[in-house]
Amino acid sequence: MRGADYVIRRIGFALLTIFIAITINFFLFRVLPGNVVSDLARVPHATPQLRHALTVEFGLDKPKWQQYLIYLRELVRGNMGISFATQQPVSRLLINDLKNTIPMVTIGTLGAIVVGIATGILSAWRRGSASDHVSTNLAIAFYAFPTQFLGLMLLILLGGLLPTSGMENPYAGVFGTQTTIARLQDIGLHLILPALTLLLTLYGEFTLIMRSSMLETLGEDYVLTARAKGLSDRRVVARHVVRNALLPIATLVALSIGWIVGGAILVEYIFSWPGIGQALWQAINQRDYPMLQGGFLVLAVSVVVLNLLADLAYFKLDPRISQ
Amino acid sequence: MRVRASLVRWWIAAPLAVIASMSLASCGSSGSGHGTGGEVLHVGTTYPIDSMNPFVAQSDYSYAVYEYVYPQLVQYNSKLQIVPDFARRWSVSPDGRTWTFHTVQNAKWSDGKPLTAADVAWTINEVMKYKNGPAGQWAGLLAHMIGASAPNPTTLIIKYSTAVANVLAQMQSMSVLPKQVWAPFFTGNGAKLKTFPNVPPTTGQPMVSGGPFELVKYKANQYALFKRNPNWWGPKPKIEGFGLQFYSSADAMVQALKNGQVDFIGEYTPPTAVAALRKSGFMVTTTPSISMKTFIINTNPHKTTHKELLNPVVREAIEYATDRQQIIKTAWLGLAQSGSTIIAPADGSWHDANIKPLPFNLAKANQLLNSAGYKMGPNGIRIADGHPMSYNVIFPPDERGTGDRTFQIMQTDLRKIGISITQQNMDDSATFNAISHAKYRTFDMAMWDWVPPVDPDFMLSVLTCAQLGNNSDSGYCNPAYDRMYAKQSTLIDTATRQKLIWQMQQYIYNAKPYIILDYPDIIEAHSTKWTGFAVAPVMGSVNSLSMQTLLNVHKI
Numbered sequence: 001m002r003g004a005d006y007v008i009r010r011i012g013f014a015l016l017t018i019f020i021a022i023t024i025n026f027f028l029f030r031v032l033p034g035n036v037v038s039d040l041a042r043v044p045h046a047t048p049q050l051r052h053a054l055t056v057e058f059g060l061d062k063p064k065w066q067q068y069l070i071y072l073r074e075l076v077r078g079n080m081g082i083s084f085a086t087q088q089p090v091s092r093l094l095i096n097d098l099k100n101t102i103p104m105v106t107i108g109t110l111g112a113i114v115v116g117i118a119t120g121i122l123s124a125w126r127r128g129s130a131s132d133h134v135s136t137n138l139a140i141a142f143y144a145f146p147t148q149f150l151g152l153m154l155l156i157l158l159g160g161l162l163p164t165s166g167m168e169n170p171y172a173g174v175f176g177t178q179t180t181i182a183r184l185q186d187i188g189l190h191l192i193l194p195a196l197t198l199l200l201t202l203y204g205e206f207t208l209i210m211r212s213s214m215l216e217t218l219g220e221d222y223v224l225t226a227r228a229k230g231l232s233d234r235r236v237v238a239r240h241v242v243r244n245a246l247l248p249i250a251t252l253v254a255l256s257i258g259w260i261v262g263g264a265i266l267v268e269y270i271f272s273w274p275g276i277g278q279a280l281w282q283a284i285n286q287r288d289y290p291m292l293q294g295g296f297l298v299l300a301v302s303v304v305v306l307n308l309l310a311d312l313a314y315f316k317l318d319p320r321i322s323q
Numbered sequence: 324m325r326v327r328a329s330l331v332r333w334w335i336a337a338p339l340a341v342i343a344s345m346s347l348a349s350c351g352s353s354g355s356g357h358g359t360g361g362e363v364l365h366v367g368t369t370y371p372i373d374s375m376n377p378f379v380a381q382s383d384y385s386y387a388v389y390e391y392v393y394p395q396l397v398q399y400n401s402k403l404q405i406v407p408d409f410a411r412r413w414s415v416s417p418d419g420r421t422w423t424f425h426t427v428q429n430a431k432w433s434d435g436k437p438l439t440a441a442d443v444a445w446t447i448n449e450v451m452k453y454k455n456g457p458a459g460q461w462a463g464l465l466a467h468m469i470g471a472s473a474p475n476p477t478t479l480i481i482k483y484s485t486a487v488a489n490v491l492a493q494m495q496s497m498s499v500l501p502k503q504v505w506a507p508f509f510t511g512n513g514a515k516l517k518t519f520p521n522v523p524p525t526t527g528q529p530m531v532s533g534g535p536f537e538l539v540k541y542k543a544n545q546y547a548l549f550k551r552n553p554n555w556w557g558p559k560p561k562i563e564g565f566g567l568q569f570y571s572s573a574d575a576m577v578q579a580l581k582n583g584q585v586d587f588i589g590e591y592t593p594p595t596a597v598a599a600l601r602k603s604g605f606m607v608t609t610t611p612s613i614s615m616k617t618f619i620i621n622t623n624p625h626k627t628t629h630k631e632l633l634n635p636v637v638r639e640a641i642e643y644a645t646d647r648q649q650i651i652k653t654a655w656l657g658l659a660q661s662g663s664t665i666i667a668p669a670d671g672s673w674h675d676a677n678i679k680p681l682p683f684n685l686a687k688a689n690q691l692l693n694s695a696g697y698k699m700g701p702n703g704i705r706i707a708d709g710h711p712m713s714y715n716v717i718f719p720p721d722e723r724g725t726g727d728r729t730f731q732i733m734q735t736d737l738r739k740i741g742i743s744i745t746q747q748n749m750d751d752s753a754t755f756n757a758i759s760h761a762k763y764r765t766f767d768m769a770m771w772d773w774v775p776p777v778d779p780d781f782m783l784s785v786l787t788c789a790q791l792g793n794n795s796d797s798g799y800c801n802p803a804y805d806r807m808y809a810k811q812s813t814l815i816d817t818a819t820r821q822k823l824i825w826q827m828q829q830y831i832y833n834a835k836p837y838i839i840l841d842y843p844d845i846i847e848a849h850s851t852k853w854t855g856f857a858v859a860p861v862m863g864s865v866n867s868l869s870m871q872t873l874l875n876v877h878k879i
Contacts, residue, residue, distance in 0.1 A: 034752030038759075040381065048793050050459035057457070086543070087379050087517045096543075152574060159578045165570055170546040174539055175363050175564060269571045274544040278571060285720075287752045 006315060014308045021300035022075065025293050026068050029284075035060065036084045036287040058084055058289075071293065080297070081290035085283070090294035094276065098298070100167060101268070101275030104191055105260045108198025108267070113253055115199065116206020117246075123207065124214030124245075125237055135207065143204030151197040151270035163190045165272035194271040198264055202256065209252060213245040220244075247318060254310030260302075361563025362878050364853065366865055367576045367585035371544050371569035375521040375530075377498055378458055383590065383774075384567060386496075386867035388547065393498035394438065394533040396424055396479075397491050399868040401857055403671050403777050405491045408870075409443070409499065409533075410479070419486025419815040424479040424494075430556040432501050433532040438556070439476035442533075446500045447471040447481065453513040463781075464493045486813045488820050492778030495868070501531045535560050535874060544569055557870075561855070561877040567865075580605065580848060587849040587856070589863045594658045594725070600848045609844040611660045613667040613860045614774040616726070618645070618733070618838040623763040623798030629714065631707035632767060636695045638835040642681045643688035644736045651841055654728035658846060662839030664828040665786070666779050669842065669860035673779045675825040678832050680839070688740045697741070705741035713743040717769035719754040726770055729840060744768065755796065763791065763798030771796055777861065777868065779824055783808050786831055799836035854879050 037054045055061050059070065074081060080090040119139065123132045142150070155164050163169070167190050172178040178186075217223065218241055226236045265277035276295060283291035373382040377389055390398070396410040410424035430438040448470055454462040469482040483490070508515040522541045523530045529537040529550065535557060536549040550564040568585060570576035577596045579585045581603055592600075592607075600607050620638050621629075631637050647661045663680045666673050697705040697712065704711040716730065727746075734744050749757060758766050775782040784790060787808050788800040807827050814820035831837070845863045849856060856864040857871035864872040 032753065034750065034754070034756040036752070038752050038755040048789070049455045049462060051793060053456050053459045082518065085379075086374050087376065088520060155575060155578055159582045163584065164578055164582065165575050165584070166545055166568065170540065170542070170548055170568065171363060171365065171566055174548050174550075175361070270575060272545075272569065272571045272575055274542070278544065285750055285752070 003315065007312065010308055010311050014304045017304050018301055021304070022072075022293075022297060023068075025296045025300070026071055027064070029287065029289055029292050030064060032287070034287055036289065038287075040084070040286075075297075080294040083283075083288055083291045085286045085288045085291070090290045093279065093291065094294050094298055097274065097276040097279045097295075100273065101277065102260060104194050104267075104273060104275065105198060105264055107191060108195040108264070109202060109256050109260055111195065111199040112202035113206055113249075113256065116203040117210050117249060119203070120207040120210025121214060121237070121242060121245075123211040124218065124241075125233075127211075127215060136211065139204035139207035141204075142200045143208070145201070147197065147201045147264070147266040148270060150200055151194075151267055154193055154197055155270060158193060162193050164193060166190060167273065194264075194267045194273050197267050197270070201267075206249065206252065209248055210245065213248050214241055217241045217245045247314075250313055250317060251310055254306045254313070255303075257306050362561070364562050364565040364587060364873070364876055365585040366565060366567050367570055367579055367588045368567060368865075369570050369573050369576055369591045372541075372547055372567070375538070375541060375547075376517060376519055377500070377521070378460055378517050383862050383867065384865075387862060387865055388538065388549075388567075389498045390534070390867045391536045391549065391870060391873060392530065392532040392534045392538055392552075393500065394430075394443075395496075395498060396426075396443065396494040398495055398870065399777060399859070401859070401869075401871065403860070403868075405495065409438075410494075413491075415490075415815065419813070420483045422481045422483070422490055424481070426477050426479060427556050428477055430533070431554040432503070433529065433537045433552045433554050434501075434503070435554060436501070436503055437476070438499075438533050440473035440479040441476065442502055443479050443499050444471040444473040445502050446497075446505075449505075449509040453509065453516060457513040457516040461497070464497045466493075486815050488812050488814050489778045489780045492776065492780070496776065499533060501533065504531050535870060536564065539564075558874055560874050562873065565873055577848075580850070583850075586853055587847070587864070589847045589865050590845070592846040592848055594656045594846060596848075597656070597658065597846060604851065605848045606851050607846065607848045608856065608858055608863075609658055609846050610858045610863075611667070611669040611842055611860060612774075612845045613669045613777065613842070614772060615662060615665070615667055615842050616659075616722075616729070616772050616840045617770065617796075618840055619758075619769040619771060619797050620836060620838070621763060621766050621768065621798050622834060622836040623800065625762065625764050626798070627761075627764045629707070629710070629712075629767050631697070631712065632714075634695065635833075635835065636691050637697075637707075638838075639681070640688040640691040640695075640740060641737065641742070642835065642838050643684045643691065644733075644740045644742070645681075645838055645840065646683040646732060646736055647680060647840060648683065650729045650732050653732060654725045655841065655843060658844040659841040660844070662841045664832050664839060665773075665782055665837065666824070666828055667842045667860075670777060670779065672821055673824055675828045677825075678829055683736075685736065685739050692740060699741050703738070703741060704743050711743065712741060713745070714767040715747040716744050717754055717757050717766060717771075718746045718748050719751050719769075719771055720748075721751065721772055722770050725843070730770060758796050758798070759792055763795070766798070769796065774861065780812060783811065783824065783827055786836060797836035799831075799834065801834070804830055804834075852878055 036058065037051050037060065040054055059067060082088065083090055083093055086093065119135045123135045126132050167187060169186050172186065173183065223236060223240055226240050265281055267273065268275045268277040280292065280295045283295060368384060370382055370384050372385045372388060374380040374385060394409040396408060397405045398408040400406045410426050413422060413424045415422050426440045432438050447465065450458045450461050451465055451468065451470065454465055467483045467485050467487050469484055471479060471481045473479050508519050521530065523538055529539045532552045535552055535555045537552045538547060539550050540548040546566055546568045548564065548566045551560055570579065573591055573593045576588050577600065580588050597607050620632055620641065622633065626633060651657060651659045651661060660668065661680060664675055664678045668674045668676065692705060697707050700706045700711055704713055718726065718730065730746055737744055758769055760766065773782060785794050786797065786799045787805050791800055804827065807823060811820050811823045811827065814823065845858060845860065847863045853876060855876035857875065858864050859866045859868050861868055
């Protein structure tokens with residue numbers, strides 16, 4: 001029963017967090033100076049009538065509380081609204097953006113997790129060795145590099161070998177013929193640089209935390225006992241150290257995966273990747289409230305849900321929590 | 324150890340080999356004109372199409388696309404003169420209220436349906452019905468218009484309530500829409516007018532076009548691809564098609580040109596890339612533009628704070644302390660023209676070349692401020708009405724880069740005459756809000772820019788009282804100027820209108836709501852394998868003014 005209480009409490013807390021996020025999303029962007037009408041009406045041939053028409057069309061002439069209630073009502077109905085800037089349904093725009101973002105960020109993030117854990121284990125295992133020094137310093141360096149700098153360097157260095165922008169070669173299928181395999185290859189090639197940038201940016205954190213956690217675990221009494229029993233070094237590390245050292249990584253992994261949905265604005269910017277990060281950046285600049293509300297709702301829900309799953313996984317992985 | 328070393332080499336070599344083979348395979352399925360024998364121009368830009376719907380779009384490239392897929396009655400030539408397009412000739416009644424256009428015979432839309440003067444009349448009349456609502460973005464094009472009619476398939480008559488000076492320029496900006504596509508959306512309250520995406524249908528058919536190209540594939544924020552329209556009634560383009568690819572970063576776009584992924588990069592090629600591109604063997608073209616960078620000083624007569632800025636002597640001193648040559652040399656690497664009036668020299672005869680900017684002269688600036696009684700404070704900042712002459716300069720993201728360097732030069736020089744300025748960064752939306760806050764009564768200074776249309780009417784309108792809260796970014800309001808503006812907009816005779824517009828430029832130059840810093844050059848680059856680009860002072864070669872470039876461009 002104690003376990004069920006814990007799960008219910010966590011779920012309730014997650015729902016409350018999402019509701020608060022929805023409310024903050026609504027008011028936060030509206031208290032920013034500027035509004036979408038200023039932006040959209042600053043065009044040649046604009047008239048004062050255009051400003052008025054846009055204000056009425058977007059419902060911005062209504063009191064804020066009324067706008068908020070309409071927003072909540074429509075959200076309950078599953079309607080995220082129409083983008084002010086493009087006049088297209090927000091849900092459709094977000095789905096398109098997410099379809100672009102998730103593969104690239106997933107590959108980059110999962111790659112970072114795998115590489116980070118592997119290099120962290122190897123560093124701790126061979127602590128003090130030359131490979132440990134190289135691995136740790138590289139991890140620190142990549143962790144410290146600004147994403148845009150790293151991306152730009154890769155773009156300049158590998159630009160001749162790999163595509164540097166967008167998700168595909170748009171011309172191939174229209175002004176010629178392109179097989180499905182060729183298209184998949186093309187998309188795969190376009191994925192490499194942004195995913196690699198993300199991988200290199202993220203993996204250092206995993207390396208350092210894994211290494212630190214491993215070193216702490218290697219000093220535990222039960223590890224000494226295992227060694228005293230005559231188990232091989234590899235067996236001790238694999239069976240007794242890595243498993244226990246992975247606990248702190250679980251939280252980091254959950255948080256990282258939660259952010260997958262949020263995209264990687266800088267990576268998307270450098271490689272012109274048409275994902276949700278770029279879409280939200282544009283929406284902020286344009287004060288496109290429906291798009292911002294929808295995008296940040298998806299982001300908030302994904303982070304909260306992934307955190308909830310991490311909590312539940314912890315509950316399973318570490319019996320001390322249930323006690 | 325030997326095994327491990329070879330394994331390491333394999334781990335490094337294998338992915339590179341895979342990438343290399345995939346690259347080769349991918350290259351085999353791309354490239355200009357692959358598989359068709361025709362030439363396809365790959366264009367890169369950092370300014371994406373924001374919407375294909377002409378009642379929603381704001382991006383320059385959206386309008387460039389309309390230039391090529393929809394008919395316009397007229398277009399500009401390379402000298403910025405209006406020349407025939409869908410209208411082959413025209414005449415205006417003596418009172419200037421009735422315009423008669425004679426359109427092309429036997430023209431067709433890309434779907435084979437007839438394209439006649441009736442399509443133009445239909446577009447105008449339908450837009451007029453919704454000009455105070457969803458078609459509001461077009462309202463300015465229809466100013467003073469009563470309606471249009473087409474007594475026969477090649478004659479269009481447009482009637483106005485008063486003489487309108489810039490009818491031809493307005494018609495150049497107005498696209499003729501295909502009735503067979505748009506009629507279902509001009510119904511009811513017109514709400515569907517703005518939600519129609521206007522992109523190629525999912526059936527794989529291109530968008531219905533009345534221009535030399537038709538849009539065949541479009542992915543928002545990624546690319547737009549065009550093929551020749553087989554039913555186009557004008558001269559056949561030399562290329563089979565072209566594509567616009569959108570880049571978030573100018574650095575990535577320049578790199579794509581170097582790597583051969585695009586053939587041409589247009590608007591927003593950074594000045595810092597010019598030398599490297601030339602060194603790499605690319606053709607880099609620079610040409611003066613009609614856009615301008617402005618240093619804005621709040622001249623609103625109801626200003627409540629720092630009212631010394633309303634003193635013309637202070638604004639004159641600030642101009643004397645503006646080193647335009649240094650700004651052009653340092654911030655623009657020489658790729659800009661010195662600023663003077665609100666109509667740029669590249670706008671041809673509308674620009675008054677007699678107006679010369681004040682020379683950089685710090686001694687004169689100090690002398691002006693001394694004689695006006697603004698004494699130097701103990702920290703080197705002058706005092707005006709008991710407060711230091713220290714001002715915030717509102718600074719939007721459009722100005723980052725070259726604008727930052729410009730600001731630093733101005734800040735250093737103004738400090739030498741006892742005026743302190745501080746950069747106040749904010750985004751575009753917040754910028755307008757900060758400027759127009761409290762009915763323009765509180766802001767002091769700003770830096771921003773204008774990229775006006777060719778006809779000067781719009782740029783002149785920005786400084787009218789009617790644009791307060793709308794397009795005004797200076798707070799300037801003067802009924803005498805408004806009267807001149809209203810009059811010029813009715814002058815059909817070009818010479819008479821030009822004379823008045825020159826007076827207006829002088830008027831604004833003297834009032835100095837703006838110190839026009841410079842007119843940045845259009846910078847673009849292309850592979851030397853291509854030729855036929857016709858650079859215009861707005862947007863460069865691929866623009867919304869004329870179809871010259873994409874009708875003539877071809878491989879050498």
